[in-house]
Amino acid sequence: MKKEIRIFFTALMFLTRLPVPKFTDHSQEYLEKSARYFPLVGWIVALISGLSFLVFNKYVSEDIAILASIIAGIFTTGAFHEDGFADVCDAFGGGWTKEKILMIMKDSRLGTYGVTGLIGILAAKFLLLKELPKFTPDLTDPSLNIFLNYKNFLLVLVAAHAISRLMGVLTICFFDYVTDPDTSKSKPVTSSKPSRVTVLLAIVFALLPFVFLSWHFALAIIPVLFIAWRLALYFKKWIGGYTGDCLGAMQQVSELTFYLGVLIVWRYVI
Template structure:
């Protein structure tokens, strides 16, 4: 149990700015196994961000609450995944071969394609969240407990983070890492292949928030996986595999696909 706890702390330390206990001692083997807990870290990030949403929605407005939710998740993760999305947009938008793409991807400067990609992603995320249900159906008397009133919204917010962090984990297991791994912070992860049990554990954490909603919401897995597969094949076509930035971009794009899919399910199926 202590070993699993340390592996989990490695995942927290890798993906977020959340401080881990001072007694924790980093080991590379912990990080190599930590990807199975990425969805659990997503639950934590989503839960904290959703709490900010509830507070701001109560005292300000729904628009400001959504903005607070988005900014909180960015702050907690240190824009870890957003940075990957921007680098991927710059690299694949401005590069015309593998070598050029990888060179641009390593450049810390933000280019036009990266800026446009981030603005498009933020705008799409805001508008999709604005369309998601906030309250229970009107025929049901709202509770004084906001967690009851906003149950669907909160669980979908949390699930978006847990499921979108599971998609990059599956890419790690299936495809090759192609960047200069000696210079990459993702090197330990690229050398790690999880067991079937570890993948099941990751999937269990990923879908956990959806288990408290209608089973129809599990359908979001289909478009998310299709999107993940399309992105992975695109990366393989151009650079022969994935990089850490590709994983971050995958998380961001599949999170958007989750919101869109959940919105369609809520409106036309549930």
């Protein structure tokens, strides 16, 4: 149990800027196994974002609350995934060979494609999150408990962050890692394929939020799996596999795809 706790805090240290106990280090063994807790770390990021939404929505407005939740998530992770998405936009937008793409991806400077991609994905996230509370059944008969009023909204946030991080774990499992491992932010995690136990635990943590939601919401996982698979194949076609930045882009795209899938389910299925 103590070992698993250390592995969890290693995952938390790797994916976020949240403080961890002093005994947490960069042990290669724990870093390689930390992927099993990536979806669980997603829970934490989602709950921080959701709490920010509830506070600002109570005292200011829904639009500012949505913006606050996005900013809270960015500060919690240190823009870890957004940075990867921007680098992927720059690299695949400006590079036409594997060597050129990998060279651009290593460049710390942000180009036009990266800026445009960030603006686009943050705008899309804002608009999708703005729609979600409108379909929250709890608001038809609100109670004095704000957590109960937005129960489904908060659970969807948790599910989105968990499922989107699972896509990264599955990508590591089924595709090859490329680029110079000595300069990659994901080297410790991708240095070896995750074990069956790691993948199984990641799947369990990713699917657990759906136990508290209507089964219809599980339908939103289907487009996420499809888009993540196609994105991974796209990376494989151009560079032969994935990089740490590709995993960041995978998380961001998967999260948005899940929100869109949930909206469609809420509007046309439930």
